[in-house]
Amino acid sequence: MATAEKTEYRLENLTCASCAMKFENNVKNLPAIEDAQVNFGASKLSFNGSATVEELEAAGAFDGIKVVPLQVRRVEKKIPFFKRKENLVSLFSLVFLLIGSAVSFSYTETHPVAIAFFAVAIVVGGASIFKTGLKNLVRFEFDMKTLMTIAVIGAAIIGEWREGAVVVFLFAVSEALEAYSMNKARQSIRQLMDIAPPTAIVKRGEALVELATEDIIVGDILIVKPGQKIAMDGTVLTGSSTVNQAAITGESIPVLKEMGDGVFAGTLNEEGALEVKVTKLVGDTTIAKIIHLVEDAQAEKAPSQKFVDQFAKYYTPTIIVLAFLIAIVPPLFGGDWSTWIYQGLAVLVVGCPCALVVSTPVAIVTAIGNAARQGVLIKGGVHLEETGRLDAIAFDKTGTLTKGYPEVTNFLLSEGVEKAQLLGAVAAVEEMSQHPLAKAVTNYARENGATMSVATNFQSVTGKGVYADVEGKRVYVGSLSWAEELSSLPSDMLQQAAILQREGKSVMAIVMDTDFGGLLAVADPVREESQIVLQKLKDIGIRHTVMLTGDHQTTAEAIAEKLGVEDVRAGLMPEDKLTAIKQLSAQYGRVAMVGDGINDAPALAASSVGIAMGGAGTDAALETADIALMADDLEKLPYTMKLSRKTLRIIKENIMFALGLKIVALLLIIPGWLTLWIAIFADMGATLLVVLNSLRLLRVHK
Incomplete structure (x- = not known):
């Protein structure tokens, strides 16, 4: 026999926990109901089977309980105290x-x-x-x-x-x-439910019409004026503006949104006008999922x-x-x-x-609701309690303790070389490269005001680097060993390169024709807040922190030394991280894993509490983790620990x-x-x- 579809209603006038239990039993006793559950904290009824609103309200007549369809937005009248x-x-x-x-x-x-x-x-x-x-x-x-x-x-x-x-x-x-x-x-x-506006201005053909969010479909174009809330999840088609995402992610600083960037329902458009292409129906938006999960x-x-x-x-x-x-x-x-x-x-x-x-x-209702407003999604009282009892926390390195993308950390010039000229030439070459580190170099050049020249005759040499002609000179950017084949490298520069490599940085040498130009060091930089967060966790009472990474041991140890993490386990595959979590659990008791919710799925599942970073951006993180930090903000972790322990x-x-x-x-x-x-x-x-x-x-x- 097929399982009956689950039906959900909101409840009004649900006054006490014992009333909720009695109402639940009354609903279960209705003839066509297979199973029922009353969520006292959220004032919600869910059941398998069939029953009319009249039958349900009769089951709750002892407490004057009213049953309201889930989709109906009701504006609650504020009744004065007396x-x-x-x-x-x-x-x-x-x-x-x-x-x-x-x-x-x-x-x-x-x-x-x-x-x-x-x-x-x-x-x-x-x-x-x-x-x-x-x-x-x-x-x-x-x-x-x-x-x-x-x-x-x-x-x-x-x-x-x-x-x-x-x-x-x-x-x-x-x-x-x-x-x-x-x-x-x-x-x-209630505050979460009121975040997203009930209507939006939609562009259909040449006409602008105001529609209820329930009537908006995927592919519709929303017109969002400055100062308006965005009604649906989508991507920016035209326009540029800062958007306050605090309601979803808890971020205090507005985020710049330009063409192609994703936006969330319930966030506030601050400065410019935006056209947003809708990507999710009203019931599938990030805020709808958050409300459902809370x-x-x-x-x-x-x-x-x-x-x-x-x-x-x-x-x-x-x-x-x-x-x-x-x-x-x-x-x-x-x-x-x-x-x-x-x-x-x-x-x-x-x-x-x-x-x-x-x-x-x-206590559970209050804590989970408070956390949701702060951009932390805790998916149940059991996870809230487990977090309060944690003894050790394991961190993925890339994207958790570090920013997750490369940046230029050092730019060392050979004697007599002009910085702006060399940087402009290097950026011109890297602009044509598809290498992951190339974007870091071009971004660094723009931030430092370098004027980019036009590169011609671009070539990539596997395992060595890239080169191109820029303003009559051939500019090479690549490994130290390749640079030593092309030019003579000063001994002091080689010493500097060795120090940078020991710090876990990727070092590239620059040669112009046959003259050595300088060195570029690129690394996935440590988040500014990581060291403070780790110290706060120790102050709260976490006995042990450990870094788990697939990166090279030298790089991992260099980053761990900066952060003060003594236990570093590098070169790990996903299955190795799973083994590490099991070992830590045996040694320390309750262990949390903090990762991105996708690559670290086995370790997240095996840990006492799986904590995903940046949950607002990925459905996978919302679904797989026990706790999701909605913004890519590690500082929410000590807050979550403090809330759980309290x-x-x-x-x-x-x-x-x-x-x-x-x-x-x-x-x-x-x-x-x-x-x-x-x-x-x-x-x-x-x-x-x-x-x-x-x-x-x-x-x-x-």
């Missing part, structure tokens, strides 16, 4: 509670008027709680609202009306604050979350049994029934697993807060000090501490 339903409920509940309390202080707590106001406060603040709680009770589903319902009804039965009203009010406040905090945590996703990452359960979920499964029934025993056992041995039933109800309230259930997902620390703190406050509250049973309002304060306090503590992750920056 107009939000949960806040109004809390406010009215408080008003009736205060009036009831005033009456009870003037007369007695059991005065009919006081009881009436307390009852109204309970109904106003807890109507939705009781409605769900009673339904759950009938089905023997014991979640937070079920426990609250039992506790409040029990309080009313034993005459503790004021306590019941206080519990309902505090619980309503905690629900309102939790909804506010989760909305804050989800803002990172949402999937938030849905994936981290190891600590799996532990908490498993723990909560046994924790709730244990609390119910404990509460029942506290309410029943002491009175059987002469205790007061009313007192111990009250204590049992307090245990039910304090035992609500809300804070524990939310302790991990809210997330681990906050998750541990959250679990301690969630359990610690409850243990302290439960210990108050011994002297008989545990009251319902202390119990709800312990539960609400733990939940708020957990959520607010997790929101600290929004403040982690590069």
Whole structure:
């Protein structure tokens, strides 16, 4: 039987983690649904099978969940704080509670008027709680609202009306604050979704039309004016402008875009007008992929979350049994029934697993969303946690620790030779060459203002170099051994060449007719930030860094010496890098591999965490790596490590807060000090501490 196609919807009014779990189970129980998953962090539902929107909303009716098609762009109305339903409920509940309390202080707590106001406060603040709680009770589903319902009804039965009203009010406040905090945590996703504009000006024939991005096809030409956001991924056809790519890659400096350069949807065109040829549909753009991967990452359960979920499964029934025993056992041995039933109800309230259930997902959601805004794509809570526990990091050399393209590093002249003239002649020859180092020479000549002459009779000599005629002179550019055949090289120049070669540079000699002109040294230069990044990683706590490269040992060692990397493994094929990662894992434990996501695929897959550089430019990097640094920016690595370690620390703190406050509250049973309002304060306090503590992750920056 063929697997049914996966369908996805966005969800509105999804207020709590336990509500998400219940909604997921309700959807799974629909007759035509094979499997379903609710992503609480991203407020998203995905399922295999078929169901109408009405059926899905009926499954979420207990929490007023609304189901919205994924493709529909909805502009969320900003509801003022005091107009939000949960806040109004809390406010009215408080008003009736205060009036009831005033009456009870003037007369007695059991005065009919006081009881009436307390009852109204309970109904106003807890109507939705009781409605769900009673339904759950009938089905023997014991979640937070079920426990609250039992506790409040029990309080009313034993005459503790004021306590019941206080519990309902505090619980309503905690629900309102939790909804506010989760909305804050989800803002990172909403901000990503709002990056790309919903419409664009498209050139069709001679006409300019404004179209929704869903109606734009591959091959369409976008007209992007200065100050406008680019609506689709594409390549520049005409025009030149700087484009701010911070929203996608996290780069703070705008990038110059000219004809043939790629641009991303959601980036800001700053100066000039551009015509952009669309290369991807709206659902396939880089920003669309990032949003999809971030949402999937938030849905994936981290190891600590799996532990908490498993723990909560046994924790709730244990609390119910404990509460029942506290309410029943002491009175059987002469205790007061009313007192111990009250204590049992307090245990039910304090035992609500809300804070524990939310302790991990809210931290993961916040951290992954924050990272995405900074240009770091973390593809799941498991990778976030693993990064926080890394002991060693292996780096590919080319394009990771180095820039990945050759540059002229040294230009040494023979005595009496004019620099501009020689450089212009050399550039004229190299302009005609297809050798990888030729572009480095011509770029260097342009940067240094050399006037390029016209070269004729160009020839390439295999294994030696190139030559051509420039302004009546034959100019040779090639290896030292070839230059020694053509001319006499000064001994000091040969010594300089040997030093440059030991530094890992490729040295070329220049001969004009039979006269030695000078030396050019070319190398793949080390990134300016590499040394700082490696030092930051050591400061963070990385025990070992290693360079893995296919380059020559001499070149690799020269670069490693500059960077302070002691472990260098050179001349490696992809399979050798894989072996090296396995050896490092055996020696150090958790090891990350940082590479380009394509050539280093086996090593990236074998490492504890595979980290790809420049993920925004390659689909392969987005798909294969566990973490993608969207810009070609190594400095994002220490930020990612810092964020991951802080997330681990906050998750541990959250679990301690969630359990610690409850243990302290439960210990108050011994002297008989545990009251319902202390119990709800312990539960609400733990939940708020957990959520607010997790929101600290929004403040982690590069």
